Amino acid sequence: MNKYKFSRIKEKIMYPMIRYLILSFFSLLVLLPVLWMLSTSLKTSAEAISTPPSFFPKETTFIAFKRLWKEYPFGTFFKNSIIIVFVSMVISVLFACFAGYGVSRFKFRGRKAMSTFVLITQMFPSVMLLVPFYSIINRLGLINTHLGLIIVYISFTLPFSTWMMIGFFRSLPTELDEAAMIDGCSVWQAFWRVVLPLTLPGIASTSIYSFITSWNEYMFAFILTNSPNMRTLSVGIAELDGYQQILWNDMMAASLIASLPSLIVFLAFQKYFVDSLTAGAVKG
Amino acid sequence: MTTKLLGKSKSSYRDKSSVFPPLYGILFSLPVILTLFSLVIYPLFYGFYISLFKTNLVSRWDYRGLTNYVQIFKHSDFLIYLATSFKFTIFVVGFHLIIGMTLALLLNNEFKGNLIFRVILLLPWIFPESVIALLFKWIFNPLHGIFNIALQSLGIIQESQSWLGNSSFALPVVIFVCIWKGYPMVMMMLLAGLQAIPIDSYEAAWIDGANRFDTFRYITIPSLRHVLVITLLLDTIWWFKHYALVWVLTGGGPGNDTTIVSIGIYKESFEFFEFGKAAAMSVVVFIICNIFGIIYQRKLDRE
Numbered sequence: 001m002n003k004y005k006f007s008r009i010k011e012k013i014m015y016p017m018i019r020y021l022i023l024s025f026f027s028l029l030v031l032l033p034v035l036w037m038l039s040t041s042l043k044t045s046a047e048a049i050s051t052p053p054s055f056f057p058k059e060t061t062f063i064a065f066k067r068l069w070k071e072y073p074f075g076t077f078f079k080n081s082i083i084i085v086f087v088s089m090v091i092s093v094l095f096a097c098f099a100g101y102g103v104s105r106f107k108f109r110g111r112k113a114m115s116t117f118v119l120i121t122q123m124f125p126s127v128m129l130l131v132p133f134y135s136i137i138n139r140l141g142l143i144n145t146h147l148g149l150i151i152v153y154i155s156f157t158l159p160f161s162t163w164m165m166i167g168f169f170r171s172l173p174t175e176l177d178e179a180a181m182i183d184g185c186s187v188w189q190a191f192w193r194v195v196l197p198l199t200l201p202g203i204a205s206t207s208i209y210s211f212i213t214s215w216n217e218y219m220f221a222f223i224l225t226n227s228p229n230m231r232t233l234s235v236g237i238a239e240l241d242g243y244q245q246i247l248w249n250d251m252m253a254a255s256l257i258a259s260l261p262s263l264i265v266f267l268a269f270q271k272y273f274v275d276s277l278t279a280g281a282v283k284g
Numbered sequence: 285m286t287t288k289l290l291g292k293s294k295s296s297y298r299d300k301s302s303v304f305p306p307l308y309g310i311l312f313s314l315p316v317i318l319t320l321f322s323l324v325i326y327p328l329f330y331g332f333y334i335s336l337f338k339t340n341l342v343s344r345w346d347y348r349g350l351t352n353y354v355q356i357f358k359h360s361d362f363l364i365y366l367a368t369s370f371k372f373t374i375f376v377v378g379f380h381l382i383i384g385m386t387l388a389l390l391l392n393n394e395f396k397g398n399l400i401f402r403v404i405l406l407l408p409w410i411f412p413e414s415v416i417a418l419l420f421k422w423i424f425n426p427l428h429g430i431f432n433i434a435l436q437s438l439g440i441i442q443e444s445q446s447w448l449g450n451s452s453f454a455l456p457v458v459i460f461v462c463i464w465k466g467y468p469m470v471m472m473m474l475l476a477g478l479q480a481i482p483i484d485s486y487e488a489a490w491i492d493g494a495n496r497f498d499t500f501r502y503i504t505i506p507s508l509r510h511v512l513v514i515t516l517l518l519d520t521i522w523w524f525k526h527y528a529l530v531w532v533l534t535g536g537g538p539g540n541d542t543t544i545v546s547i548g549i550y551k552e553s554f555e556f557f558e559f560g561k562a563a564a565m566s567v568v569v570f571i572i573c574n575i576f577g578i579i580y581q582r583k584l585d586r587e
Contacts, residue, residue: 095316234412234415248428
């Protein structure tokens with residue numbers, strides 16, 4: 001066959017096939033462990049450790065899930081996580097919106113320095129703050145409290161959230177609030193009524209990021225709490241094996257439930273996430 | 285200056301400070317500035333302060349000047365921790381780059397199933413680190429783990445191995461799990477960067493007869509440069525300071541085999557109660573991360 005036909009075959013058949021192959025390979029690499037987690041969680045504890053193991057449970061049972069709430073302080077872990085993550089997320093995003101508006105509309109001295117400052121704080125290794133935070137929170141008597149962790153989580157999520165919101169606000173034309181203010185709106189009203197509603201996609205994706213980062217956080221939750229009734233989910237499930245012997249079906253069930261909020265939040269808002277990365281953060 | 289802050293300067297229409305008084309800019313930014321100062325800058329300096337003492341944070345505060353810094357290099361395993369961390373980071377970030385770039389390039393086009401693939405390939409990022417660690421601890425379990433059983437039934441190995449408890453395997457296994465967990469972030473950032481490249485740039489090249497490889501080399505990479513540098517820098521710092529996955533997987537063991545630097549700092553603080561030394565190690569880590577930043581910017585981000 002001639003050259004033209006061959007290159008058309010390359011374009012229409014070969015390259016797409018290679019693409020599907022590679023994508024499928026990696027998708028499999030991702031899905032197999034996840035599905036194994038699901039499968040184990042639906043088994044009885046005896047079947048979970050039987051050999052040879054099968055991918056599909058011989059006897060599907062929800063007993064692991066039921067036991068979670070009864071025999072482990074799982075409900076407590078869940079409650080702690082919800083409170084801490086939600087509060088820190090709301091505060092972070094709120095402050096980030098304020099800053100986004102301030103930096104994008106008003107020329108004040110140090111404006112450029114502020115954006116750079118936010119970017120730099122993002123790059124701090126959190127382990128560096130381990131010793132000082134532990135010491136400070138200790139002195140404030142906030143070890144093993146919700147407030148202590150809320151404060152720490154705000155310190156993580158604020159830099160990136162601010163950076164994203166600054167990018168987002170910058171992409172909104174100033175004519176809108178300018179017109180509103182010329183028509184008599186105060187600055188606050190222009191912010192709250194005119195501009196903020198337009199940044200809802202940005203708020204959605206910043207919130208997703210804040211939520212997932214805080215929900216999944218381990219190190220500081222581990223170090224700043226020391227009693228089981230204050231542990232967050234992330235830390236609590238890693239310690240479930242201390243309760244009796246390790247029942248792997250329970251552990252996998254716990255893992256699944258612990259991941260659900262992040263999964264739900266993500267799936268519900270995922271289209272905002274990629275879009276906003278393009279619109280806001282990347283365009284430096 | 286006050287009149288300028290309040291927007292009452294005599295300015296032309298172009299200078300919008302009468303509509304947007306600079307004072308409000310400062311006011312709106314104040315929550316973030318104050319919070320970052322108290323929650324990031326202050327602890328930073330406080331950490332440095334602690335590093336000048338030998339302390340257990342409760343009863344003992346002996347001023348030691350800079351001797352902690354000498355001590356950690358001479359009389360502790362800090363250098364080993366650093367070496368392990370460098371090995372770990374290079375492999376993890378390296379594979380993140382290769383995998384992330386490949387997947388981002390593939391996902392950059394429109395085709396059937398694009399959305400499904402995106403969601404699946406993002407999954408590792410969504411799961412909490414401790415969950416992933418638990419899952420792989422289960423998969424690599426010496427007695428009942430599916431990895432051992434699969435390998436045995438395929439005849440690749442004879443006996444079950446303790447993958448996470450064996451000095452030769454622990455670090456590679458840990459590196460693999462971290463690659464699995466972390467590539468989505470790199471993939472996402474690169475994809476976002478790729479999508480920002482205007483189609484015109486590509487079309488101009490195609491009209492001139494460029495093939496795929498040339499297009500990649502002369503159009504894609506240069507346009508992606510800024511995003512690439514930032515992504516690599518953030519990923520390097522992120523995994524150099526990493527803690528959770530490795531801690532839950534192995535606790536830093538066996539021995540010191542998987543004790544990356546953040547776990548080393550944890551051990552120094554909460555097993556040896558040498559908070560001063562731990563703080564000193566943290567400061568060194570901070571300096572190293574800054575050096576990364578400078579290197580990345582100078583060498584790679586020449587605009």
